Amino acid sequence: MSLHKDPELKSAVLNLSQKEKDKLLIRLIGKDKMLLKQLHYQLLENEYDLENRIEDLKAKLENLLQDTRQKVSNTPIFSNYKTINNLLRQASGLINEHEKVTKDKFSTAECRLYILTQPYRMYPKLYEASHLQVAEKLHKYINARIKTTLNNIAALHEDLQFDLQENVSLVEEIKERLDLVKS
Template sequence: MAKIEKELQSVILAMSSKEKDKLLLRLIAKDRVLLERLRFELLEESSTIEERREEIRKAIDHLYQTPVYSSGYLMMDIRSVNALITHHVKITKDKYGEVELTLRLLNDCFEKQLKWIERYSSKTDKLASYVAKRTDFVLNKLTKLHPDIQFEFEEIMNTLLQRVHEFAPSYYARDLQIRKKFEIEYIE
């Protein structure tokens, strides 16, 4: 991000409100994410967060209902749905949804497409690595949430950790030093 020099800053601040508003609207229109975030915060008043989560849940369900031809294709599809989750968080700042949706995405991979991630091989290597890294990511996100929220996800997180250590991602889980059991850390 470019820093505005003091002289230019003073000139901008001295502009009329009408000119500043016009300039601001032009700048906002160029940033799609900012535009969508403003729409979410100002127009939707954050009331559509559950609807947005539901759209991603549907994308996850669709992903695992579609026939998969290789672990590589599965990984590409998982990454594209993960991109939807990342975009959702950029717009809504929904930390709870990020954890919930990521856990669902990863656990469903084991439940519905196990044959592509069950045994480690050169063909499953990239998918195994990706799943281990995303597990580490979601585990770190979860530990930053309030203990009451952590409690909601404790069982599903432990299910994921067990699977990651049992199937193809186990090598990467050890390498990343992903713990085998999630326990809530209460802050006193």
């Protein structure tokens, strides 16, 4: 149930004493980990902390890709497609959390471009046509991520778009390649 759908409850909460409201607020915050992270970021961190968060996220993404190098080869086989798909989903989850907490559009776009371009550079054969269903699933997922990422980048200021242009061009090339594979 939502508070705005129950005006009586909303009114009752607003009529509580400040001390009671504070107790309820602290209890509610403790039950939602994402809200806790968002509040910590908004209330206790500054632009230097944002830079640290961005560097930490980039390091995590890089480590994920490095760990995958030992498990995946540039050979179009079932396990390689499956591992790359899992990697991209895990990396995307890290980026989603970063975006929800910081609301920083540029670093989010930059990291999304990174996870779209690096596997392509490392495993180009996995982006070729294949009869395996898992390959099609990976290609569909990548295409969806590309579409979303390019839309988010288009919403950025043109100076910021310019800073990302090299990787945007590569992502557009990946999209064209996957579109050809689909046909």
